[in-house]
Amino acid sequence: DSGVTQTPKHLITATGQRVTLRCSPRSGDLSVYWYQQSLDQGLQFLIQYYNGEERAKGNILERFSAQQFPDLHSELNLSSLELGDSALYFCASSDHDRTTSYEQYFGPGTRLTVT
Amino acid sequence: AQSVTQPDIHITVSEGASLELRCNYSYGATPYLFWYVQSPGQGLQLLLKYFSGDTLVQGIKGFEAEFKRSQSSFNLRKPSVHWSDAAEYFCAVDSGGGADGLTFGKGTHLIIQP
Numbered sequence: 001d002s003g004v005t006q007t008p009k010h011l012i013t014a015t016g017q018r019v020t021l022r023c024s025p026r027s028g029d030l031s032v033y034w035y036q037q038s039l040d041q042g043l044q045f046l047i048q049y050y051n052g053e054e055r056a057k058g059n060i061l062e063r064f065s066a067q068q069f070p071d072l073h074s075e076l077n078l079s080s081l082e083l084g085d086s087a088l089y090f091c092a093s094s095d096h097d098r099t100t101s102y103e104q105y106f107g108p109g110t111r112l113t114v115t
Numbered sequence: 116a117q118s119v120t121q122p123d124i125h126i127t128v129s130e131g132a133s134l135e136l137r138c139n140y141s142y143g144a145t146p147y148l149f150w151y152v153q154s155p156g157q158g159l160q161l162l163l164k165y166f167s168g169d170t171l172v173q174g175i176k177g178f179e180a181e182f183k184r185s186q187s188s189f190n191l192r193k194p195s196v197h198w199s200d201a202a203e204y205f206c207a208v209d210s211g212g213g214a215d216g217l218t219f220g221k222g223t224h225l226i227i228q229p
Binding site: 002004033035042043044045046047048056058090092103104105106107108109 | 149151157158159160161164205207216217218219220221222
């Protein structure tokens with residue numbers, strides 16, 4: 001158990017809909033990352049938040065957005081869903097202190113199926 | 116931009132045999148390198164990491180990896196595999212201490228034959 005929790009575990013929705021995925025980082029971790037894992041694209045970095053502020057963007061679509069709240073949990077919002085958005089979405093967290101062993105701890109993921 | 120190549124999509128190894136999974140990265144400086152394992156239906160678990168210093172790093176579950184700057188490689192090894200090692204293995208690079216997230220290879224699917 002990495003200490004990172006994600007809800008829901010599974011999500012099935014229709015095209016055009018909007019969903020919200022939730023992530024709670026490990027206790028004390030200020031950085032949260034979102035990744036998408038799909039068969040054709042593999043594992044791709046979407047976005048990073050650090051202590052409530054957006055820190056880095058990867059291959060995140062404009063239809064997707066995220067935020068990190070004062071209690072450090074994060075939400076990934078996916079809108080106008082398309083069939084191609086079906087994937088496993090991972091959240092990871094890390095210790096913000098780069099002088100220690102910097103590594104990311106992954107949650108169990110949310111499997112999104114768009115029908 | 117950095118990239119990671121795992122040239123082997125599938126590898127089949129007999130139980131008890133040794134294992135080497137290949138990983139090559141493309142990056143100008145010395146990156147932070149990681150190996151993660153993903154069992155079916157599970158998240159990613161960190162096996163080991165390299166930041167600096169000794170180029171041979173030890174990880175969990177009996178895995179080790181060697182960083183070779185001249186070959187831009189970070190291959191994962193295990194002297195004797197167990198059936199429970201069957202999983203997907205991902206090599207990843209972080210070039211900016213989290214500035215851009217991790218860049219992953221496509222993964223290597225490890226099959227263990229009895």
